[in-house]
Amino acid sequence: MDFSAIIPALPGLADGLWMTLKLMALGVLGGVLLGTLLALLRLSPNKLLANFAATYVNYFRSIPLLLVITWFYFAVPFILRWITGEDTPVGAFASCLVAFVMFEAAYFCEIVRAGIQAIPRGQMGAASALGMTYAQSMRLIILPQAFRKMTPLLLQQSIILFQDTSLVYTVGLMDFLNAARSRGDIIGQAHEFLIFAGLVYFTLSFAASQLVKHLQKRLAV
Amino acid sequence: MISIQNVNKWYGDFQVLSDCSTEVKKGEVVVVCGPSGSGKSTLIKCVNALEPFQKGDIVVDETSIADKKTDLPKLRSRVGMVFQHFELFPHLSITENLCIAQVKVLGRSKAEASKKGLALLERVGLAAHAHKHPGQLSGGQQQRVAIARALAMDPVVMLFDEPTSALDPEMVNEVLDVMVQLANEGMTMMCVTHEMGFARKVADRVIFMDAGKIVEDCPKEAFFGDLSARSERAQQFLAKILQH
Numbered sequence: 128m129d130f131s132a133i134i135p136a137l138p139g140l141a142d143g144l145w146m147t148l149k150l151m152a153l154g155v156l157g158g159v160l161l162g163t164l165l166a167l168l169r170l171s172p173n174k175l176l177a178n179f180a181a182t183y184v185n186y187f188r189s190i191p192l193l194l195v196i197t198w199f200y201f202a203v204p205f206i207l208r209w210i211t212g213e214d215t216p217v218g219a220f221a222s223c224l225v226a227f228v229m230f231e232a233a234y235f236c237e238i239v240r241a242g243i244q245a246i247p248r249g250q251m252g253a254a255s256a257l258g259m260t261y262a263q264s265m266r267l268i269i270l271p272q273a274f275r276k277m278t279p280l281l282l283q284q285s286i287i288l289f290q291d292t293s294l295v296y297t298v299g300l301m302d303f304l305n306a307a308r309s310r311g312d313i314i315g316q317a318h319e320f321l322i323f324a325g326l327v328y329f330t331l332s333f334a335a336s337q338l339v340k341h342l343q344k345r346l347a348v
Numbered sequence: 349m350i351s352i353q354n355v356n357k358w359y360g361d362f363q364v365l366s367d368c369s370t371e372v373k374k375g376e377v378v379v380v381c382g383p384s385g386s387g388k389s390t391l392i393k394c395v396n397a398l399e400p401f402q403k404g405d406i407v408v409d410e411t412s413i414a415d416k417k418t419d420l421p422k423l424r425s426r427v428g429m430v431f432q433h434f435e436l437f438p439h440l441s442i443t444e445n446l447c448i449a450q451v452k453v454l455g456r457s458k459a460e461a462s463k464k465g466l467a468l469l470e471r472v473g474l475a476a477h478a479h480k481h482p483g484q485l486s487g488g489q490q491q492r493v494a495i496a497r498a499l500a501m502d503p504v505v506m507l508f509d510e511p512t513s514a515l516d517p518e519m520v521n522e523v524l525d526v527m528v529q530l531a532n533e534g535m536t537m538m539c540v541t542h543e544m545g546f547a548r549k550v551a552d553r554v555i556f557m558d559a560g561k562i563v564e565d566c567p568k569e570a571f572f573g574d575l576s577a578r579s580e581r582a583q584q585f586l587a588k589i590l591q592h
Contacts, residue, residue: 252398253435257449257501258425267448272439 130319136310143306144327150220150227150292150302155285157228162235167265169240180236187233192226193294199226200298219300231288238280242273279343286335290328303327349374349409349505349536350395356403357390357560364390365401366560372505377537379547379568382557383585388540389432391557392507395538396427409504425453428498428506432514434490436482436497442469443478446497454501461500468496472526488519495526506530508539542589548572556582 133140168180187195203222207215246269254264274281293304301309304324311320350372357365364387372378380388393399395406397413397420405414411423436445446465450456456464469475472492474485482490491511498506508527512520524546531537531550541547547554547568554571556564558581564571575583 247433247435249431249433249435250437252393253429253431253437254449255398255421256396256424256427256429256431257497258421258453259449260421263452267452268437272437275439 128319128322129316130323132314132316133319133323136320139310140303140306143301143303146220146301146306147289147292147303150223150295151285151289153224154227154231154288154292155281157224158231158235158288159239159281161228161232163239163270165232165236166239166243169236170243184233184236187230192230192291193297195230196223196226196294197297199223199229219295219298223295223298223300227288227292231284234284235281238277238284239273242277242280243269245276246272275346278346279339282339282342283336286332286339289332289335349376350538351407352391352395352404353406354404355391355394355401355406357387357394357399357401364560365394368404368557368560368562370555370562370565372536372538374536375534376552377531377535377539377550378553378555379551380538380540380555380557381542381544381547381585382563386557387560388557389509392509392538392540395507396424396429398424398429421453425449425501426504428501428503430491430494430498430506430508430511432510434482434487434494434514436490436494438482440481441478442474442480442482442485442493445482445493446500449497450500465496465500468499469493472496473522486519487515488522491515491519491523492526495523495530499530505536505538508537508541510540510542512541512543544572544590556585558582558585 165180165183168176169184171177171180200219200222203217203225204215207217250268250272251264254268255261259267292302295302296305296308299305307320307324308317311317352368352370355365355368356363368387368391370378380392382388390399394401394413395408397406401414405412407413408423408427411418413420413423436442437448440448443462443465446469447458447461450461450464451458466475466478469478472495474489474492474496477485477489477493482493485493495506495511511527512523515523520543524543527537527539527546528550539546539551551568553566554564554568555562556571556579563579564582570577575586578586
């Protein structure tokens with residue numbers, strides 16, 4: 128084992144890590160936004176909307192992420208061509224991001240829904256009694272409390288996404304794992320680079336989940 | 349001010365309110381009492397349309413609740429309500445609790461809202477707690493803040509849904525004192541409560557409910573005066589709660 132080749136490769140690996148973090152951050156942001164919207168639909172008294180959201184969630188939770196990524200890689204350009212009538216190259220990054228957002232939204236939806244349902248019903252009653260509309264009550268009273276309650280769960284889910292971003296290698300995107308593997312392969316030291324990549328994933332994920340645990344304790348008070 | 353006209357409400361097959369009718373005039377204080385499950389809380393929640401009802405109508409300050417065209421949030425902004433479990437917003441400070449609806453619903457400026465909020469906080473004797481969060485106050489203090497929050501909207505009528513039932517006994521009076529003061533100032537009030545001392549002191553009329561029906565609806569003097577003139581169910585109820 129010779130780890131010395133990793134040092135000159137560090138800038139390239141850093142680029143890969145940046146890609147991974149970018150995918151995670153944007154995936155979480157989009158996933159939480161879409162997931163919140165889905166959660167509101169699922170809790171809506173309108174049966175049609177609630178069923179639509181439930182079907183969406185159940186569908187995306189029943190298929191592998193890898194499938195969604197490859198599927199979107201082929202589907203997104205095709206759909207765009209169908210809409211715009213011309214070839215619109217979107218690239219692997221955009222299609223992966225769409226896949227992550229759509230997939231993660233299903234999980235975030237359930238977290239947000241549980242968070243909303245954990246707020247006592249009287250809060251909605253009090254907000255309504257003060258003359259707030261449903262949208263105002265949700266935005267000003269219910270969601271701020273719900274998000275506070277579910278922050279640890281959202282972060283935990285984000286850590287899972289951090290690891291799952293490695294699946295983008297299937298469509299050739301240079302994330303951290305792909306950057307490490309390809310560099311190791313070229314110089315014939317695949318093992319060293321993969322061990323190093325594993326250490327980095329472990330360190331970041333473990334540190335983040337310790338942070339979440341700490342946060343959980345603080346928010347519980 | 350409030351006219352309840354033949355209100356009927358069902359949960360599935362179960363009828364919670366049957367043919368409830370009564371009036372609350374401007375400046376009047378009406379106490380609603382009755383055993384648990386008699387529908388008194390449901391009835392008061394129908395008055396600001398927090399609970400829907402299937403038949404009949406309630407007219408609050410010339411606005412009909414059953415009318416599909418009525419802007420219910422707007423109506424509710426003119427009707428103050430105080431809940432059994434206070435329902436202050438725990439993620440906001442006391443000042444923010446008092447201001448949020450004034451700003452977001454009535455469109456008042458932040459400065460105007462907090463001036464009004466602080467004046468009311470002063471009135472319920474809690475000005476020193478303005479910067480705190482609800483979790484840092486006792487139950488009685490929270491309920492006084494909740495009353496101030498409702499008053500900040502300049503309501504035409506105040507509804508109280510068992511405002512003292514969730515309080516420790518020693519905190520009941522501080523809340524009742526605020527309510528008595530409010531009644532003496534001429535506020536129109538409808539209160540679901542078992543505090544018969546409060547009813548004796550300030551109520552104009554007492555309504556007694558049982559099994560979803562209004563069984564008694566009479567002036568306070570009559571209600572507490574000649575018990576033998578009351579219905580049997582009301583006599584049983586009063587015998588139980590007036591003993592102590």
